[in-house]
Amino acid sequence: MSDTKTNINIFKSHLTIKSDYVGGKAKPHSANGQKIHKLSSNENLLGSSPKALQAIQDCLHKLNEYPDQTDIRLREALADFYGTPMTADHFFTGNSGSEILELIARAFLDPGLEAIIASPTFMPYRLFSEKMGAKVIDIPLLAPNFDLNVAEVLAAVNERTRLLFLTSPNNPTGSYIPTETLEYILEALPSHVVLVLDEVYFQFTDQGDYTTALPYAIKNKNIIGVNSFSKAYGLAGLRVGYAYTHPDFARYIRQLHRPFLVNALSLNAAIGALADSAFLQETVNLVQSEREFLYEELDQRPIQYWKSQGNFVLVKPPIPPKDFEARMLEQGVMVRPVENFGAKGCVRITIGTREANKAMLSALDRVLN
Numbered sequence: 001m002s003d004t005k006t007n008i009n010i011f012k013s014h015l016t017i018k019s020d021y022v023g024g025k026a027k028p029h030s031a032n033g034q035k036i037h038k039l040s041s042n043e044n045l046l047g048s049s050p051k052a053l054q055a056i057q058d059c060l061h062k063l064n065e066y067p068d069q070t071d072i073r074l075r076e077a078l079a080d081f082y083g084t085p086m087t088a089d090h091f092f093t094g095n096s097g098s099e100i101l102e103l104i105a106r107a108f109l110d111p112g113l114e115a116i117i118a119s120p121t122f123m124p125y126r127l128f129s130e131k132m133g134a135k136v137i138d139i140p141l142l143a144p145n146f147d148l149n150v151a152e153v154l155a156a157v158n159e160r161t162r163l164l165f166l167t168s169p170n171n172p173t174g175s176y177i178p179t180e181t182l183e184y185i186l187e188a189l190p191s192h193v194v195l196v197l198d199e200v201y202f203q204f205t206d207q208g209d210y211t212t213a214l215p216y217a218i219k220n221k222n223i224i225g226v227n228s229f230s231k232a233y234g235l236a237g238l239r240v241g242y243a244y245t246h247p248d249f250a251r252y253i254r255q256l257h258r259p260f261l262v263n264a265l266s267l268n269a270a271i272g273a274l275a276d277s278a279f280l281q282e283t284v285n286l287v288q289s290e291r292e293f294l295y296e297e298l299d300q301r302p303i304q305y306w307k308s309q310g311n312f313v314l315v316k317p318p319i320p321p322k323d324f325e326a327r328m329l330e331q332g333v334m335v336r337p338v339e340n341f342g343a344k345g346c347v348r349i350t351i352g353t354r355e356a357n358k359a360m361l362s363a364l365d366r367v368l369n
């Protein structure tokens, strides 16, 4: 360190902001041999795509070598998966959906600029925007069903706005944005605002008026569709995600990539996963049928819940969320309090296998009584 002392503060003020967001907890070791069902992080309870696991096996013998210099093989696989007119140029990848969101914030935000979010929602939108020094404007979703407050969202847009983060299906509410609403917003947004549509749970939707960003990205609208391999493909531990958008935006954001951005295991596993339609279908079938099973069961219990388009349901237990979390864990079931997402009094529960769901319901019965 230099001996010449000055009073100059070298820390950026926006990097010293404290955030109360931490990711979900890991599974604890069970003290008494009791099985623990982790229903707190929206993971895939069927495990990982077997084709992804095979692809990992196939590259284990060459981990001494650097991976591909760029993500082009994964982008080409994504272009094949999505089909014409999507090309590798429409995509960019990253080490998780979270990193994709962070790249977008880094690419478009700065001190003096603004991002709009609609809570309760995934907290990293706020975190990543604030770490860029941007101001976050929160336009809360409307009670009782967490609909987007479209008029207020549009009224919040000004010359400083660069990003509008919308999530469909939304975490933790499970609500979605109908096609008509999304199109209305897209038409109304000025050209200096990019709509970031986080669709990491899109595979689990079953509503006819649901839409991803795809039809609008194809038409070169100011929209980015954010995706992840963590959920439907069961690769949360690997950290790999992607987004698609206007080729000019994709090229602009890829400038933030360092060489060898995606590691060899993730790159090959993601390409393997895209070819695994059987695993994807099995996962989607499980989530959709167990979701219906849970609705029927929850209807018979004294607990408020919201219907969901994701692989999770939001519930409002009659006791404080943290107490509920602790008491469910005593019964061997991990759930996620989501007050810090903006959902007051609420807890999010991942939809699991029938065995896990039944364990959750029994735990719920013991906690409620």
Ligand SMILES: Cc1ncc(COP(=O)(O)O)c(C=O)c1O
Residues within 6 Å of the ligand: 041, 042, 096, 097, 098, 099, 122, 167, 170, 171, 198, 200, 227, 228, 229, 230, 236, 240, 241
């Ligand atoms: C809405 C939403 N977006 C993005 C992510 C990020 O997923 P990952 O970083 O695991 O790819 C999550 C994870 O829970 C999420 O719920």
